[in-house]
Amino acid sequence: MTAATMLLAQAAEQSTSGAAEFWVFWLLAPLSLAAAVSVVLLKNPVHASLMLVVNFFTFAVFYAILQGQFLATIQVIVYAGAIMILFLFVLMLLGVDRAGEQGPGKVKGQKVAAILMGSALFIALTATVAGPFMGTDSACNSSPAVQESIAAQGGEARPCIGLEQLNADENGGNVAQIGRLLFIDYVWPFEVTSVLLVIAAIGAMVLGKRNDRLSELVDVGTADAPGVPHLVEGTTPAGELADDTDDTTDETGDLAREGQS
Amino acid sequence: MSPEAGIPAGYYLLLAAALFSIGVVGVLVRRNMIVIFMCIELMLNAVNLTLVAFSRINGNLEGQVLSFFVMVVAAAEVTVGLALIVNLFRLRASIDADDADRLRL
Numbered sequence: 001m002t003a004a005t006m007l008l009a010q011a012a013e014q015s016t017s018g019a020a021e022f023w024v025f026w027l028l029a030p031l032s033l034a035a036a037v038s039v040v041l042l043k044n045p046v047h048a049s050l051m052l053v054v055n056f057f058t059f060a061v062f063y064a065i066l067q068g069q070f071l072a073t074i075q076v077i078v079y080a081g082a083i084m085i086l087f088l089f090v091l092m093l094l095g096v097d098r099a100g101e102q103g104p105g106k107v108k109g110q111k112v113a114a115i116l117m118g119s120a121l122f123i124a125l126t127a128t129v130a131g132p133f134m135g136t137d138s139a140c141n142s143s144p145a146v147q148e149s150i151a152a153q154g155g156e157a158r159p160c161i162g163l164e165q166l167n168a169d170e171n172g173g174n175v176a177q178i179g180r181l182l183f184i185d186y187v188w189p190f191e192v193t194s195v196l197l198v199i200a201a202i203g204a205m206v207l208g209k210r211n212d213r214l215s216e217l218v219d220v221g222t223a224d225a226p227g228v229p230h231l232v233e234g235t236t237p238a239g240e241l242a243d244d245t246d247d248t249t250d251e252t253g254d255l256a257r258e259g260q261s
Numbered sequence: 262m263s264p265e266a267g268i269p270a271g272y273y274l275l276l277a278a279a280l281f282s283i284g285v286v287g288v289l290v291r292r293n294m295i296v297i298f299m300c301i302e303l304m305l306n307a308v309n310l311t312l313v314a315f316s317r318i319n320g321n322l323e324g325q326v327l328s329f330f331v332m333v334v335a336a337a338e339v340t341v342g343l344a345l346i347v348n349l350f351r352l353r354a355s356i357d358a359d360d361a362d363r364l365r366l
Contacts (some may be wrong), residue, residue, distance in 0.1 A: 005337075008316060016344040018267030018268075019267075020323045021267050021268050025268045025272065025273075029276050032276065032280065033276070033279060033280065035281060036279075036280050039296070039298075039299055039300065040283060040285075040286060040287035040290065040291065040300065040305060045293055045296050045299075045356055046293050048296055048299060049295075049299060052299050052302065052303065053266050055303065055306070056278075056306065059306050059309070059310060062276075062310055062313070063310075063313055065318055066273065066313045066314060066316070066317045067316075067330035068313045068316065068325050068328075069326070070329075071309075071313060071325055071328055071329065071332075073334075074329065074332060076317060078277050078332055078336060079302075079306070079332070079335075081338050082336065083302065083335070083336060085294065086339055086340070086343055087298070087299060087339075089344045090295060090346065090347060093344075094295075094347070094350050094356060095349065106359050110289065110290065110357070111290050113289075114285075114286050114289035114290045115286055115290075117285070117286075117289070117290070118282045118283070118286035119282070121281070121285055122278055122279060122281075122282035124281070126275060126278050127279035129278060129311065130271045130272075130274035130275040130278055131271070132269035132271070133269060133271030133318065133363065134269055134272070134275075135271075137268070139269045140267060140317055140318070142269060152283060152322070154351055158363060162323070163316065163317055163320050163322070165320075166320075166321070166322060173362050174322075177322050178322055178325060178326060178329070178364055180328070181322055181323070181326050182326055185324055185331075185352055186300065193330060193333050193334075196333070196334065196337050197333065197336075197337055200336075200337035200338075200340050201340065203340075203341050203344070204310070204341055204343075204344040205343065207344035207346075208344045208347060208349055219320075226331075234331050238306060245272075253349075255270060260266045
């Protein structure tokens with residue numbers, strides 16, 4: 001037994017077994033897909049967002065079995081926790097009953113075209129991204145017997161042993177390794193990200209500020225060219241200036257002066 | 262395919278591709294802006310799964326770090342995007358994407 005095979009056997013003992021990964025994947029992949037389809041299909045946005053939470057939890061499990069323990073934790077805290085709470089909060093704020101889609105859409109054949117293009121995208125992604133890694137020699141957790149048979153056929157057994165070594169206890173585990181990368185190799189992107197978060201927080205506060213005075217929100221324009229005349233109190237709509245007898249300014253938001261000029 | 266052989270990394274990539282496509286179809290089909298936003302989150306998550314799967318294949322953590330940055334950007338995007346949706350709802354009393362077809366009121 002060479003040193004390499006010793007290392008392989010040792011890593012196989014440390015990692016989760018291939019069978020466990022197999023059953024977890026085939027249990028959760030259909031659940032993940034079903035939850036994603038429900039997000040698209042369910043009419044009630046609250047139900048859709050709860051399905052999205054289910055989807056996020058299955059993602060957390062996938063990260064965990066792909067040796068990304070830190071990301072699995074972050075997925076639960078940030079996505080399933082913070083982001084979904086924000087979504088649900090806005091849904092409740094805006095009112096669920098009137099949030100639905102009323103009437104048919106404006107574009108004809110949109111759904112059929114969307115599904116066709118989505119299928120085309122899926123086929124393209126499958127062929128290009130997933131295609132080269134579908135063989136059993138791309139499995140990271142196969143049992144020693146399977147690895148030996150792959151090696152006997154000239155393939156590379158356990159091609160992805162590196163991550164388990166990085167995540168091993170003597171290296172500090174997954175969190176320490178990611179911290180090392182984040183604060184040494186990627187420290188500049190990390191700092192830029194903090195600026196981005198500050199900008200996002202300030203932007204959300206500025207956008208969320210309720211502005212009751214419409215004139216600050218809407219382009220009032222000048223005396224020569226009023227911006228949105230019928231919405232600004234105290235000003236005469238431009239269309240009525242041109243023709244006083246025509247008093248059919250509609251309330252749908254279309255400008256009266258559009259028909260006049 | 263026997264359980265002992267484990268799961269080839271391509272299966273995760275396949276699942277991520279399927280979830281990304283579902284997200285794209287959702288963005289194109291739905292008109293509720295919040296649901297469109299949720300579908301965008303779905304797509305971002307599918308990309309994250311691809312990154313983590315490739316990180317596993319390549320045996321280094323760079324993919325996971327990139328995935329971490331995607332999560333941060335997604336969180337920033339959600340705060341600003343939802344604030345925009347709330348503002349749009351105040352102006353138009355609707356979160357139907359078809360109603361937001363003009364830049365002015």
